[in-house]
Amino acid sequence: MTLETLLRxxxxxxxxxxxxxxxxxxxxxxxxGRTRAADSVWSLANRDLEIFKALKKRRxxxxxxxxxxLDDCEVFRIYYSLLGRLHIKLASNTMLDYGLGDNIExxxxxxxxxxxxxxxxxxxxxxxxxxxxxxxxxxxLNAARESGCLGQxxxxxxxxxxxxxxxxxxxxxxxxxxxxxxxxxxxTKRGAGILNGLTxxxxxxxxxxxxxxxxxxxMLYLSGRSIRFEEFNGSELSxxxxxSRLNELGASYCTAxxxxxxxxxxxxxxxxxxxxxxxxxxxNRSWLRxxxxxxxTFQKREELRxxxxxxxxxxxxxxxxxxxxxxxxEYASRAAPQGMxxxxxxEYAIDDALHCPPAGDDSTDAEVPEKTKLEVLFEEIVAxxxxxxxxxxxxxxxxxxxxCLFGSSQLEGQQSxxxxxxxxxFCCIVATHQLHQSYGQKLxxxxxxxxxxxxxxxxxxxxxxxxxxxxxxxxxxYFYPPLMPDLAExxxxxxxxxxxxxxxxxxxxxxxxxxxxxxxxxxxDFRGFYxxxxxxxxxxxxxxxxxxxxRAHCLWLGVIWHRIIARCEKVPEARSxxxxxxxxxxxGLVLRxxxxxxxxxxxxxxxxxxxx
Numbered sequence: 198m199t200l201e202t203l204l205r206x207x208x209x210x211x212x213x214x215x216x217x218x219x220x221x222x223x224x225x226x227x228x229x230g231r232t233r234a235a236d237s238v239w240s241l242a243n244r245d246l247e248i249f250k251a252l253k254k255r256r257x258x259x260x261x262x263x264x265x266x267l268d269d270c271e272v273f274r275i276y277y278s279l280l281g282r283l284h285i286k287l288a289s290n291t292m293l294d295y296g297l298g299d300n301i302e303x304x305x306x307x308x309x310x311x312x313x314x315x316x317x318x319x320x321x322x323x324x325x326x327x328x329x330x331x332x333x334x335x336x337x338l339n340a341a342r343e344s345g346c347l348g349q350x351x352x353x354x355x356x357x358x359x360x361x362x363x364x365x366x367x368x369x370x371x372x373x374x375x376x377x378x379x380x381x382x383x384x385t386k387r388g389a390g391i392l393n394g395l396t397x398x399x400x401x402x403x404x405x406x407x408x409x410x411x412x413x414x415x416m417l418y419l420s421g422r423s424i425r426f427e428e429f430n431g432s433e434l435s436x437x438x439x440x441s442r443l444n445e446l447g448a449s450y451c452t453a454x455x456x457x458x459x460x461x462x463x464x465x466x467x468x469x470x471x472x473x474x475x476x477x478x479x480x481n482r483s484w485l486r487x488x489x490x491x492x493x494t495f496q497k498r499e500e501l502r503x504x505x506x507x508x509x510x511x512x513x514x515x516x517x518x519x520x521x522x523x524x525x526x527e528y529a530s531r532a533a534p535q536g537m538x539x540x541x542x543x544e545y546a547i548d549d550a551l552h553c554p555p556a557g558d559d560s561t562d563a564e565v566p567e568k569t570k571l572e573v574l575f576e577e578i579v580a581x582x583x584x585x586x587x588x589x590x591x592x593x594x595x596x597x598x599x600x601c602l603f604g605s606s607q608l609e610g611q612q613s614x615x616x617x618x619x620x621x622x623f624c625c626i627v628a629t630h631q632l633h634q635s636y637g638q639k640l641x642x643x644x645x646x647x648x649x650x651x652x653x654x655x656x657x658x659x660x661x662x663x664x665x666x667x668x669x670x671x672x673x674x675y676f677y678p679p680l681m682p683d684l685a686e687x688x689x690x691x692x693x694x695x696x697x698x699x700x701x702x703x704x705x706x707x708x709x710x711x712x713x714x715x716x717x718x719x720x721x722d723f724r725g726f727y728x729x730x731x732x733x734x735x736x737x738x739x740x741x742x743x744x745x746x747x748r749a750h751c752l753w754l755g756v757i758w759h760r761i762i763a764r765c766e767k768v769p770e771a772r773s774x775x776x777x778x779x780x781x782x783x784x785g786l787v788l789r790x791x792x793x794x795x796x797x798x799x800x801x802x803x804x805x806x807x808x809x
Contacts, residue, residue: 200280201279203228203493204277204301207229207301208302210229212224213225213260214262214304215259217257217259218252218259218260219252219255219258221260222285225275226238226241226283228493231491231686232687236432237431237494239432239433239438240282240367240432240494241285242369244316245284246320247317247319247323248308250319251308251315251316254312258307258308260306261304261305263305264288265305267307272289272307273285273287273307274287274288274305275302276292276303277303278293279298280295280374280378280431281431281493281494282372288305293370295372295379296381297378297379323437327436327437330436330439331405331409331436333436333463333465334413334416335408335412337412337465337466338408347400348396350415351396354392354415354418355383355390355392355396357414357423358375358392358426359674360423360675360676361676362427362495362676363376363427363430363495364376365430365495366429366432366433366434367434368409368435373410376495391410395407395411409434409435409436412465413439416439418469419469419473420443420446420468420472421472422677423677424488424497427495427496429496430497444461444468446499447461447471450472450475450476450479451475453501454482456475480713483503483504484502485504485744486681486711487499487683487741488682488684489686490684490685492685492686492689512745514538514753515581515585517581518539518542518581522541522542525542525546543761546569546570546571546573546574547571547761547775550572551774566778566781572625576625576627579592579627579786581750582729582731582750584788586704586739586743586746586747587736588704588733588739589628589632589735590627590648590731591626591730591732592625592627592730593624593727593728593730594625594656595623595656596617596623596726597621597622597776597780598621598773598776599718599758599772600765600774600775601613601617603718603719603769604719607719610718610719611668611719611721614660614661614664615664615668615673617657617660619650619654619656623653623777623780625780625785626645626648626785626786627786628644628645628786629787629788630790632644632734641783642783644785646783649780650782658674659677659678659679660675660678660723660725661675662676662725663723663724664721678707679710679724679725679728681711682706682710682747684738684740685703686701687701688702688703699732701734701735702738702739703730703731703732704730704739704743706744706748707724707728707751709724710748713752716758717762718762727751729750730747
């Protein structure tokens with residue numbers, strides 16, 4: 198089901214007419230529970246929000262399919278834009294046109310003129326408060342103009358918008374977007390961008406909405422680069438909310454790093470820098486820093502949680518890894534700490550990979566090469582993540598030949614990064630027996646092949662984001678690499694590829710994330726170099742305990758990757774010998790029905806090529 202199909206289904210949903218108008222609007226706002234009410238309410242414009250609050254006090258009021266004019270009442274039209282933004286506007290007003298296509302009309306509701314007047318007075322009061330905050334932003338922009346850096350700020354924001362997955366926010370009932378479905382923020386082949394147009398006009402000619410847009414994006418960028426834009430996806434960006442959100446993050450960071458909470462800077466851009474500095478100091482803290490994402494709204498909101506119970510380091514190695522250690526590392530003690538077991542497994546597997554003859558090119562699927570023990574070890578970790586979280590499938594992706602990133606200088610390493618193509622990356626994928634039964638012949642095409650190709654492309658997209666901006670040419674598109682784990686919901690109801698692959702609920706744990714030191718190769722600090730992801734096709738969303746579990750598995754992979762890189766540094770011959778050729782697109786591991794492997798066998802025994 199796509200987002201548009203879901204929105205149109207509400208037109209026929211009789212519950213909308215039977216329940217109170219307030220409950221119906223909340224159902225529409227949350228897309229029938231697919232988004233959190235606390236987040237969704239901020240998609241409403243100021244007046245719309247106050248009318249919604251007024252309807253909460255009039256529980257007998259219902260929506261209707263036709264506009265019913267009543268004495269001493271105002272009639273409001275309830276409708277969606279095709280990107281899922283809900284509007285509660287006077288029926289006499291023309292529906293907003295975002296250039297996306299026809300809006301989806303849901304119904305009408307009547308409210309007494311006295312209730313409407315009271316709601317509009319409250320909205321006007323909020324507008325007055327908003328003016329105070331916008332004045333601070335205007336002062337910051339004027340200071341930037343006087344210092345001669347305003348043009349650079351706008352240019353930087355044009356660049357920043359292009360290096361994040363999706364931006365789609367609203368200001369004063371205008372849409373500002375840079376995403377696959379609709380882009381008006383930056384210039385594309387389809388038309389001129391709003392930000393690009395501002396570079397050609399003096400600040401005095403900018404309208405209030407555009408002044409808030411530029412100042413707000415710059416504040417957010419200073420606080421955490423482009424990914425901070427996504428906090429407001431699907432929402433109304435106001436100056437009040439902007440200051441409130443950054444103050445909230447700053448206070449949380451102070452608590453997490455054990456710093457006495459201090460008075461935030463009052464100057465807007467200094468506030469952004471202050472939050473950004475605190476965020477960088479979060480490295481190696483025990484607090485969980487993650488993002489909760491929603492595929493319907495593209496909102497990605499950062500959340501922090503104090504340590505509750507054992508952390509990732511206390512997650513026990515699964516029995517299969519312990520069994521591999523017993524069978525591979527003949528003289529090692531099973532009583533050794535699990536960290537030592539993992540190091541010994543990594544060293545043994547790397548030694549094995551170095552002694553394996555090179556496999557053929559992975560560009561053809563004619564013959565699946567036999568896996569090295571290093572690849573089996575990766576597969577075992579992904580399989581463990583799948584079974585430990587009751588997921589339907591999981592994956593890990595990274596560079597196929599890590600040795601190619603080593604050079605005699607940092608410049609040479611940078612050029613190696615820029616010379617990579619998507620085929621230089623691999624994706625190890627593991628699915629449950631139940632998913633195999635459900636998908637049948639489609640598992641290879643719709644899940645294995647599609648997901649692996651997408652992950653190769655994503656990994657290629659991310660890796661250049663680790664380089665300084667001036668090193669990457671304008672025609673090499675990239676996204677900044679992921680820096681923290683995330684919980685994703687309803688990713689299958691907007692993107693057709695996600696629909697085919699059943700990506701409804703997912704956890705992504707990138708590595709190294711902000712909680713660990715970067716992986717350094719040729720003087721370049723890499724983040725988002727590898728990952729572990731798990732997916733549920735149906736059932737309940739993943740929870741924080743499961744996110745912690747997946748991150749633990751990513752930390753185990755991090756141990757192995759650090760050993761691989763250390764070996765390549767010490768033994769130049771390893772740079773050409775270490776390669777992940779056994780992970781071929783269209784092929785993945787299917788677990789047994791019990792989601793476990795009997796003692797004495799390896800998961801490689803269950804390997805499938807073309808899934809039958």
